[in-house]
Every structure is written in C-alpha cells, then in structure tokens.
Amino acid sequence: MERVEVTTVVYADRQRVYEFLLDFPGYAAYSEHLTDVDQRGDGGPGTRYDLQFAWWKLTYTAHSKVTDTHPPERIDWRITKDIDATGYWFVDSVDPPEGEDVATQVRFLVEYDADSATVGSIDLPRFVSLSWVVEKVKPKIRSEATRIVERVVVDLEGQRRRVDLDVDTSPRDP
Template identity: 60%
Template sequence: MERVEVSTVVYVPPEEVYEFLLAFRRYANYSEHLRSVRQFGDGGPGTEYELTFAWWKLTYTARSKVTEVDSPNRIEWGVTKDIDAAGRWLVKPLVDTDGEAEEVETEVTFVVEYAPGSTDDGIVDLPRFVSLGWVVEKIKPKIRAEAERIVRRVVADLEGEERDVELRIETR
C-alpha cells in the first residue's frame, strides 16, 4: 500500500472542524479533478458517495463509503469498487506545554492509502496504445497534489480566509 498523509493546524475548535469535514459533498469545490459528488445517506457510517473524476482524456466514477466515525476525532472511509483504497480525516485538539488545550488550535490530518496494482485494465476506457500502468504512474504525483490542495482549501473555508498554510506531508 502507498500512503499520503497531509497535516496542518487550523484555528477552529475540533467540533467545528469535524462537522465541516463530515459534509463530504463540498470536496468537489476543493479538487482540481473531482467534477461531482453524489451522496447516498446522511454522512454517517454506511453513507456512500459517487465521485466523478476527470483528468487528461479520462473520466472515472468511484464509489466510496463512510466506514466509521468517532466524533469529533475521526472519519474513516473506503473505496468500494475497482481499487483497494481507504483513508481518514483525523481531528486533534492541540495542547500547550502545561497540558491545557489551546483555545482554538486543532491539528487536521488527511490520510489516503491505496494499492496502485489493485486496479485492472477494464476500469477506465483508455485511449488506444495507453496502458493502465502508464496512467497509474502519472496519477501518483497527482494524488499528493490533490491531498495538499484539499487541505489548503479546507483551512481557508474553515477560517474564512486564505493564508499561508504550513503542511506536514508524508508519503510512503
């Protein structure tokens, strides 16, 4: 499995961050390649989403499902067809050196784990002479860039304005 993890600090209480992230349909506004999101459910466990992505000459609709929530700390999800992928949003109040919670500092982490080799040639209608392997290799850096873009835009919406956001990014 490959993993991308993007974290930052927002100046909003954890409960507000969690509720904001639970409204998954907003993500189409944050992603360069996500064209639409259809929701089937109330946002809690069992809710499914139909996500239509477009990049280059390709369009693909993925289905994901909220698998677990722990308010206001965590939202878990997984892709339900075509690729082995899952992820989570983690929301953690920050504490100072005295062990007291800061008034409005919250660490937000977006994690995506995926197995590039778990796809097969039939999931996307590829142009002639284009292999799925080539597409997967081109998409890998886009996954990281999309994760960064999403976190930056979430911070701007939560705080009400854009600012320079310091991101901690881990990949493996």
C-alpha cells in the first residue's frame, strides 16, 4: 500500500471545518482533474459518490462510499470499485498562534494499492499500458491532495495566505 498524507492548520472552528468537509461535491472546484461529483446521501455513513476524473486522454469514474463518521473529528471513506483505496479526513482543535482566535489541524490521508487497478477498469488508448498510467498518476495524487487542502483553507478562512503543508508519502507500515 502506498499513502499520501497532507496536514495543515486552518484558522477556523473545528465544527465549521468538519461540516465544510462533509460537503464533498464542493471538492470538484478544488481539483484540476475532478470534473464532477454525483452524491447519493447526506454526507454521513453510507453516502455514495461517483467522482468523474479527466486527465490526458483518460476519463475515469471512481465510486466511493463514506464508511464512518465521528463528528466533529473524522470522516472515513473507501473506493468501492476498480482499485483498493481508503482514506479519511481528521479534524482536531489545536492552540492558535499569536494573533488568531482559533485553530484547527486538518489531515487528509489516502492509502491505495496501485497494483490493484485492472486493465478493464480504465479505458486506455491503444498502445498505452496500465503500468505506464499508474506511474504517471502517482505524483498527480500527491499534487491533487495538496491542491485540495490549500483550497479548503482559502474557502474556510475567506482569504488566500501562504499555507504550511506537511506532505508525507512514506509507505504504510506493514
């Protein structure tokens, strides 16, 4: 399993951050490659999403499901078709820096098995191998996770600022 974890601090109340993250269809505005989100449910456990991605000559719809929530702290999800992937959003109150009234640490984690993707799950152009696509997509996962967290901060705080991100792509411990 490979993993990408992005962590930052947002100057907003924990409950507000949590509720904001439950509004998953809004993420389409944050991602360069996520073109549409179809939601079935209220954002809580059992909610299903069809995530339509487009990159290069490829289009793909990922099917995900919210597996658990622990308000106002955690939202767990998994991909339900074509690839083994799970993840979560974790929201935790932290001491604010000087000049700020409130601070919340936001962590986004995704773990995935790139080898679990199958040729039939993605419509590939002629002469393009799945292994080539997987190697090209891996760095995109990291950049997209980073982009999403940066844009979440802007919307929650109402203005753009330099965002300190901790990005960890170390393999998951066995």
